[in-house]
Amino acid sequence: MPTSVSLEVNGRAIVVIVDDPGMPLLYALRDSLELKGPRFGCGLGQCGTCAVLLDGEPVLSCETPLTKVVNRKVVTLEGLGTPEKPSRVQQAFIDEQAAQCGYCLNGMIMQATALLAKTQNPTVPQIKKALTGNLCRCGTHLRIIRAVQRAARSA
C-alpha cells in the first residue's frame, strides 16, 4: 500500500509517496528528489558516503528508514551551499583542492560541518577521530584534514 511520508529537505516541505516506508532515506533523496550529494557506497553503515544532517546531527541515510524521518529536517550537501555560494566547509575543500575522485566528499563535508558546529577549533586528532567512519579509497585524507582546519580558521 502506498504510504506518504512528510519531511523537510533543505528547507522545503516534501511528501514522499512510497510503497515501503522502511525504504532508506538515501533512495528517496537520490531517486525521488534526484539529489546528487548523498551517495551510495555500501548500504551497510560502513563508509559514511551517504551522510546527511538530520535535525542537525549527521546520520547515515543508507541505514535510516523513512519511518524515522517523519516530520524531521534533512539537510544534504546541496543544502549547505552551491558552487556560486559554497558553505565555509565546502569553500575550504575547494581551496585545499581536497578531492581526487571526490566520491567520498559528501560524507566528509557533512561530518566536518557537524564537527565544526560543536567544536570550533578541533585538533588534528579530533578531526581524525570525527572522520574515522568515513572511508576514502583515493587517499585524499591529508587534504581533507587540512580543509577542515582551514574551515575552522575561517570561522
Added chain:
Amino acid sequence: MLDFVSTRRGVLKTGGALFVTFTLVDKVLPALAQGSARKKTVSLDEVDGFLSVGVDGQITVYSGKVDLGTGVRTAFTQIVAEELEVPIDRVNLIQGDTALTPDQGPTWGSISIQIGGMQIRKAAATARKALVEMAAERLGVPPNELRIENGAIKSSGKSVSCADLVGGRTFSLKVDKDAPVKDPASYTVVGKSVPRLDIPPKATGQFMYMQDFRVGGMLHGRVVRPLAIGAKLENVDESSVKDVPGLVKVVRDGNFLGVVATTEWDAIQAARRLKATWSKWEGLPERAHLWEHVRATKINSDEVTANVGNSAKALSDASKRISASYDFAIHTHGSIGPSCAVVEINDGKITCWSASQATHRLRKQLAAMMAISPDDIRCLYIEGSGCYGRNGHEDAAGDAALLSRAVGGRPVRVQWMRADEHGWDPKGAPVLIDLRAGVDREGRTIAWESEFFLPDSFGPVPLVAAILADLPGMTEQLPKFVVRNTAVPYTFPNIRTVAHMLNETPLRWSWMRSPGRLESTFANECFVDELAASVSADPLDFRLKHLGDPRGVELLQRLAVLTKWEKRTSPRKDAKGDVVAGRGISYVQYDLVRTYVGAVAEIEVDRRTGEIRVERFLVVHDCGQIINPDGVTNQIEGNIIQTVSRTLKEEVLFDRSAVTSLHWATYPILTFPEVPDVIIELIDRPNEKPWGAGEPAATIVPSAISNAVFDALGVRLRSVPFTPAKVLAAIEGD
C-alpha cells in the same frame, strides 16, 4: 509550499515547482544535439580527431583518455589552452565517447599525460600552425609577423579570430609530428597549479557521477550472483518476488541472473528476496595453501627481462649467498562507489554509459557478447567513483546490456551492491617472487637472480555477464606490462631476471595500481636492502654505488638531504623499549624507463602487539615536465596512502567456493587515524618529456615500510600485508 514526490515513476507535485533540476551530460549532449556524432572523425592522425573550434571560438578537445578522478581533465585543458593561447575556460573536454573521441587506448598505467596528452599537444600545435598560416593569408601579413593571443591571430594593427578562421568547420589536416610546440620557457598555463575544474561541483553536490546519471524511461536492475563462482543455476523461484511492487522481470540467461524493476529500491528488494538454487562448486584453491598453488600453476612462457654476464656461475663462485621469497596478497580495487552503468537498445543499436577506463575496448567486448557489430554500439564515459585499474565498471555495463535486452531494449541502470563489488570485481593477482644474490670475498655483489610468478596477459578481462551466460568474449593481445620492473636499475656484473607467465589466477584477474611493478619493486627493493645489510653497508650508499643513471643519483642525493639521512647500517643498534622507530628507503625508476621516485618511510612498530604505524613518507619525485604541480602532489599523496593501506591491511579472503570478504569489515582499509604524513619534493624539468605521476609512487611503499621494520627490529617482512600476526611471527622466528 509542499512537494509530493512518488518513488514510483512520475512525480506528483503541488504548490510550485520541484526544487531539483536534473541535467543529463553537461558537455556531451550539446555535441550530440548538433548531430555531429555520426560525422565527426575519430582518427588518431587527424587534427579534427582531437580538436574543434566552435563558431563562438570555444575549443572542444576530444580525448580518448578519461579523467578517473585524477585531474587529467584539468591537465589536458591546460595543455591545449597553452598551445592555442586561450584562457582555460574557453576549452571544453569530451572524454571517452566512442562516437567522438579517438581511441587513445585505455586510461591506465599513469600514461595519460605522457602519451595521450602529448598526442593532444601535437594536434594543438598543428592547429596553431595552420591557424597562423590561414591568418597570414587572410591578413596579407607574413606568418612570422603574427602572434596568437586570446583566441585571435594578430599583427600590429590587424587581427582575425580563430572562430572567423575555422569556427564550426573542420581543419581537414593530418597531425604534423614536426609542428613546433611552444617553448616551455614561455609557458603561462602549463606548469601552474591550476585549480581542478571539477572540485567546486563535487564539493557542492552538483557534479554528475556515473552513479547519478539517469535517462528518461529508465528502469533499475540488480544482479543476483551465484553463491559459488562456478556454480550452475539450478532453479529460480519467481513466486518469491511476486510481492515486490515495481518488479518488471526476473532475467535468467544461463547462470546469469538479475532483476529489473521500476524503482531502485524495488530492484534491491527483488534481488534480495529472489530464491534461487545453485549447484555446489569448490574450484578455488585452499587459501592456506595459496602459494603452493601459485608455484604449481602452469607456466605459459618465460620472459627473460635481464641477462647480463653469467649469473649461475657467479652465484656458485660467490663466497656468500643469500636468498629469499616474497609474496603479495590478492587485493580488491575497492572503489567507494560500486560499479554502475546504463544501457539502452534502440533499433538494434546499443548505447552504453559507464565509467569504463577503456570505452573503445568495452565497445568491442559488448559487440562480441551481444553478437552485433561494434559500429552499432556507442559507449560514452561518465566519471564514476575513483578507479585504480580495470574494476567492475565494464562488468556492470555487460550486466546492464543483458538486462536491457531482456526488457525490449528499455534503458536499464545497474548499480552493484557492496557485496557484488567486493565479491565480483576482478582482483589483483597473487604474486610470488624468489630472489638470490651472491657476494664475493671483498663484499662486492657479483650475482643477482630473480624469478617472478606473474599473470599472463591474454586480453581484456572477460565480462562477468558473458562468463555467466556463456556468451562469446573477445581476445586481443595486450602488452606484458606486468614484467616491466622485474629487472633492476642497479649495475651488478651478473644478472638474470625471469618472469614466469602463469596460465591462470585463482580469481578473475585484472590490473590494479600498479600491476606487476608494485610487487616487483616490493621484492627487489627489499632484497637490495637485504644485500646492503649482509655487507654492512648503508642502504642509501649501497644503492648509489650501484646506480649508473645520473638522474637517479641526483634524486637519491636530494632524498638524503630532504630526510636528513644519517649514514649507518640497519638494523639500528640503539633500539630500546616496546615501541621502536625505524626508517626504510626505496627507489624505483618506473618501468625502468620513466618516472623516478625515491622515498623514506618512518615507522614505529610495537613488538608486543606487532602493530606498525607509518608516521611519515618523505618522497622525491621526478616525472620530467610537470603540467600541474598540485595535481602531481595530489596523485603522489593518494598513491602513497592507498598503498600504505594495501601494505598493512589488505587481503581478499575466500573459501573453496567464493570470495568471503564482501564488505569493509572483512576487507578493512586505512582510516583517518592511521594515515601517515606525506612530504613531497618535486623535481621539475620543464625541458624534458612529461612522464606519468601516480602509480610510480605506489610502487616504493611496501619495500620502504618493510625496510623500516627491519631497521627497527632486525626482522624482515616478506609477505604483504604486514599484519600484526605476521610481524609477531617474524619476531618469534628471529
